Amino acid sequence: MLLRLSRQGQALHGRGFFAIAQRWMLGDTAAGTFAPRLPIEYNSATPTRNGARGFLDSQEVAVLIDLIGVPLDLGAGRRGVDMGPSAMRYAGLCRQLAALGHTVNDLGNVEVPIAEVGAVGDPQLRYLEPIQVALVQLARLVDVSLQNKHVPVVLGGDHSIALGSISGAASRRDIGVIWIDAHGDFNTPQTSPSGNIHGMPLAALCGYGDERLISLQGQRLPDSMVDPRKVALVAVRELDPGERRLLAEAGVHVFATEYIDRHGMYETMCRAIEVAGAAHDGIYASFDLDVFDPAVAPGVGTPVPGGLTYREGHLAVEMIAECGELIGMDLVEVNPILDERNITGTLAVEIALSALGKRVWDRSELACTPGS
Numbered sequence: 580m581l582l583r584l585s586r587q588g589q590a591l592h593g594r595g596f597f598a599i600a601q602r603w604m605l606g607d608t609a610a611g612t613f614a615p616r617l618p619i620e621y622n623s624a625t626p627t628r629n630g631a632r633g634f635l636d637s638q639e640v641a642v643l644i645d646l647i648g649v650p651l652d653l654g655a656g657r658r659g660v661d662m663g664p665s666a667m668r669y670a671g672l673c674r675q676l677a678a679l680g681h682t683v684n685d686l687g688n689v690e691v692p693i694a695e696v697g698a699v700g701d702p703q704l705r706y707l708e709p710i711q712v713a714l715v716q717l718a719r720l721v722d723v724s725l726q727n728k729h730v731p732v733v734l735g736g737d738h739s740i741a742l743g744s745i746s747g748a749a750s751r752r753d754i755g756v757i758w759i760d761a762h763g764d765f766n767t768p769q770t771s772p773s774g775n776i777h778g779m780p781l782a783a784l785c786g787y788g789d790e791r792l793i794s795l796q797g798q799r800l801p802d803s804m805v806d807p808r809k810v811a812l813v814a815v816r817e818l819d820p821g822e823r824r825l826l827a828e829a830g831v832h833v834f835a836t837e838y839i840d841r842h843g844m845y846e847t848m849c850r851a852i853e854v855a856g857a858a859h860d861g862i863y864a865s866f867d868l869d870v871f872d873p874a875v876a877p878g879v880g881t882p883v884p885g886g887l888t889y890r891e892g893h894l895a896v897e898m899i900a901e902c903g904e905l906i907g908m909d910l911v912e913v914n915p916i917l918d919e920r921n922i923t924g925t926l927a928v929e930i931a932l933s934a935l936g937k938r939v940w941d942r943s944e945l946a947c948t949p950g951s
């Protein structure tokens with residue numbers, strides 16, 4: 580697998596948190612033999628919990644994770660995703676990430692106005708003002724987290740938050756984006772049937788749509804535009820007509836559900852990682868829980884039939900972890916009001932764990948299969 584993920588026949592030069600060990604692994608994979616296990620190498624800048632290694636195996640590096648909650652539901656049509664950060668924390672996110680061997684800094688929540696006291700404003704950009712205020716704070720936190728060489732994990736909230744987190748990550752950095760979602764989130768106020776901003780963040784990140792949203796009313800961090808050709812949209816299955824046109828025009832690589840049906844999740848993710856991995860400074864993953872089939876993740880505001888299975892979702896993030904390029908991630912659209920006993924909140928936590936190194940068994944057997 581690792582060989583297939585390499586670009587132009589060269590070894591990956593990851594900048595993410597598994598990169599050091601990954602490069603060691605790759606050299607060995609190319610030789611077609613297994614190397615003896617090395618003792619775990621912690622990133623020297625990373626304090627560990629009494630040297631605890633947790634579940635991470637010798638290919639991985641324990642990191643310092645910044646958890647950032649964004650209790651925002653103003654971008655969505657249905658209320659309730661503002662409770663998403665609580666649901667994920669309640670499901671044990673912090674404790675389980677620490678059990679993997681990482682050090683976890685919970686930075687608490689970004690301050691977000693509630694709908695009851697905010698003005699809707701422009702009906703085609705509903706709640707732009709209060710959303711913009713929250714996203715500007717978030718962008719700064721993510722930028723600082725990356726400057727500190729930490730891994731930001733952002734807990735939504737509706738998907739509009741990704742305009743904050745990813746513009747923060749992209750500021751003066753060349754990043755690729757893997758957007759895992761039932762929807763394209765590539766609407767503009769002109770193409771959006773609802774005016775809800777959570778349908779627009781990916782377009783705005785790439786510079787499409789209303790200038791007020793794209794620029795975060797003049798407060799977007801400098802040099803933070805995302806190159807749409809380095810964006811992979813994975814498992815999308817519901818697109819508005821205008822959104823479809825715009826995605827094609829922008830050059831976003833769209834891996835819709837029918838692509839997954841024909842090529843499987845493994846091939847799909849190899850391609851998606853190739854697309855986003857073309858960026859120089861790593862990959863940011865934005866994971867919308869509505870990408871799962873509603874039977875697996877009932878607690879989302881905009882469920883669409885025909886979604887990913889539980890295992891497909893895990894495979895996607897396991898492969899992103901293994902490529903060595905991941906620099907940060909979002910987990911969004913968990914809606915505890917619509918959920919059943921926090922199934923979806925718990926699932927979001929499990930996805931974060933897989934993205935940050937948790938495995939059922941020894942990955943070397945997966946990574947080094949000759950001819951795969």
Ligand SMILES: [Mn+2]
Nearest residue numbers: 738760764867
């Ligand atoms: Mn979304």
